[in-house]
Amino acid sequence: MSGPSHHPGEAVLIDYAGGALCEGAALVVATHLAFCPCCRDAVADLDAVGGALLEELEPDPLAPGCLDALMARIDRESIGARPPHPAPTATTDPRLPAPLRGYLRGPLERQRWRFLQPGMRGLDLRAGGTASVRLLRLAGGVRVPRHTHDGLELTVVLEGGFSDAFGAFGPGDMAVGDGTIDHSPRSDPEGCLCLAATIGALRLTGPLGRWFNRVLAF
Amino acid sequence: MAKKGRAQGRVARRSGDAGCPPLVPARLFALNGGMTQPAAASALAATSLEDLLVAVGRDQDRLAFGALFGHFAPRLKSYLRRLGCDSGAAEELVQEVMLLVWRRADRFDPRQASASTWMFTIARNKRVDSLRREQRPEFDPTDPLLLPEPGESADQRVESRECNSRLRAALKTLPAEQADLLRMAYFEDKPHSLISSEHGIPLGTVKSRLRLAMDRLRRALRDG
Numbered sequence: 001m002s003g004p005s006h007h008p009g010e011a012v013l014i015d016y017a018g019g020a021l022c023e024g025a026a027l028v029v030a031t032h033l034a035f036c037p038c039c040r041d042a043v044a045d046l047d048a049v050g051g052a053l054l055e056e057l058e059p060d061p062l063a064p065g066c067l068d069a070l071m072a073r074i075d076r077e078s079i080g081a082r083p084p085h086p087a088p089t090a091t092t093d094p095r096l097p098a099p100l101r102g103y104l105r106g107p108l109e110r111q112r113w114r115f116l117q118p119g120m121r122g123l124d125l126r127a128g129g130t131a132s133v134r135l136l137r138l139a140g141g142v143r144v145p146r147h148t149h150d151g152l153e154l155t156v157v158l159e160g161g162f163s164d165a166f167g168a169f170g171p172g173d174m175a176v177g178d179g180t181i182d183h184s185p186r187s188d189p190e191g192c193l194c195l196a197a198t199i200g201a202l203r204l205t206g207p208l209g210r211w212f213n214r215v216l217a218f
Numbered sequence: 219m220a221k222k223g224r225a226q227g228r229v230a231r232r233s234g235d236a237g238c239p240p241l242v243p244a245r246l247f248a249l250n251g252g253m254t255q256p257a258a259a260s261a262l263a264a265t266s267l268e269d270l271l272v273a274v275g276r277d278q279d280r281l282a283f284g285a286l287f288g289h290f291a292p293r294l295k296s297y298l299r300r301l302g303c304d305s306g307a308a309e310e311l312v313q314e315v316m317l318l319v320w321r322r323a324d325r326f327d328p329r330q331a332s333a334s335t336w337m338f339t340i341a342r343n344k345r346v347d348s349l350r351r352e353q354r355p356e357f358d359p360t361d362p363l364l365l366p367e368p369g370e371s372a373d374q375r376v377e378s379r380e381c382n383s384r385l386r387a388a389l390k391t392l393p394a395e396q397a398d399l400l401r402m403a404y405f406e407d408k409p410h411s412l413i414s415s416e417h418g419i420p421l422g423t424v425k426s427r428l429r430l431a432m433d434r435l436r437r438a439l440r441d442g
Contacts, residue, residue: 003365010432011410011425018404019342023352025409030355035365040357044331045436050342051335052385053404059292060299062309067287070313071280074320098358128352152411172365178411178421199409 022129034097035172151200275323
């Protein structure tokens with residue numbers, strides 16, 4: 001069976017389906033979904049659960065006249081003026097799946113990548129919410145300093161891959177890091193392009209940690 | 219604007235679903251041809267929510283929209299109040315959601331989702347947009363990069379009305395600790411990690427309760 005072998009897990013998918021994940025973290029999950037038919041199916045189930053929960057909520061009656069007011073508004077906004085379906089993003093990088101393309105202007109090579117450490121560059125993306133979300137580009141065989149997470153770190157591989165004590169991660173694979181995980185990933189020989197969202201801080205735990213904590217500070 | 223009489227007696231037809239039985243009874247469209255309100259109301263009562271959405275999407279059927287509003291608007295208000303809106307703000311947002319329903323009903327596909335599932339996704343996205351001022355990133359089902367389906371096609375899922383009622387029945391049988399967590403996850407705008415820390419429930423317990431709940435609900439969705 002094709003498709004990724006590392007998944008967000010039920011709890012993160014529930015956060016996504018319920019709408020509780022902030023935009024940056026939801027972007028990582030949505031990018032994983034573009035690679036992963038089984039998680040798309042799982043999210044469809046979770047949407048159905050949302051529908052069933054909505055259905056069984058105690059109805060809270062609206063003030064009289066709400067429907068009439070809405071119909072009057074629909075009349076005013078003339079039906080001919082239906083909003084067009086969203087236009088495809090003008091500048092796209094064909095290597096990136098749809099939810100991510102909308103966050104970039106132009107191909108990856110033309111972006112302003114920021115130096116993070118030798119062999120590792122980052123590109124911050126603009127997304128609402130409390131997570132910082134960035135693309136990370138690692139040359140082959142680069143080791144990321146050992147770290148853990150005060151909050152949550154969601155990472156999805158786009159190209160190449162990396163490995164840590166929890167396994168090998170290839171395109172579409174998603175790594176969920178929380179306070180229970182202390183790791184030091186190393187990129188594969190061909191390098192790695194990934195998308196990572198961090199809610200709360202990364203905390204470096206290795207000997208050079210303090211210095212790197214400043215470099216990686218969000 | 220209702221297109222009076224145009225659709226009278228027409229068989230439900232959407233691209234690519236040859237062989238499906240008509241989803242909208244002809245008598246519903248007859249309503250547009252000048253039936254009186256009481257008759258209309260009784261005919262609508264016998265029509266499923268999915269049929270109503272299809273009628274709104276294809277024919278901009280106002281009676282069908284009114285019936286959908288009557289069913290969903292008070293539930294949407296309840297949903298938004300649980301998320302922290304006061305009554306007035308909730309009612310305004312309900313109108314915004316129902317306006318989107320009017321505009322987008324033509325994209326509703328009853329083969330893929332029940333009406334309440336579809337309404338939930340519209341309401342969720344709208345409240346993320348309005349209450350948090352954030353976008354909702356979603357995969358694009360038409361993206362050529364989308365990984366093809368292995369084996370049987372999960373994207374061609376069928377969420378029948380029977381699935382939906384089994385799901386609702388199963389929700390009622392969940393142990394309280396699982397059902398409570400599930401409601402918090404959907405109605406409190408808090409990721410599970412925050413639910414864990416705010417309620418003093420260990421993260422592992424939150425995850426395993428949610429997983430157990432979903433195991434049971436998935437069985438209800440699948441077993442026909």
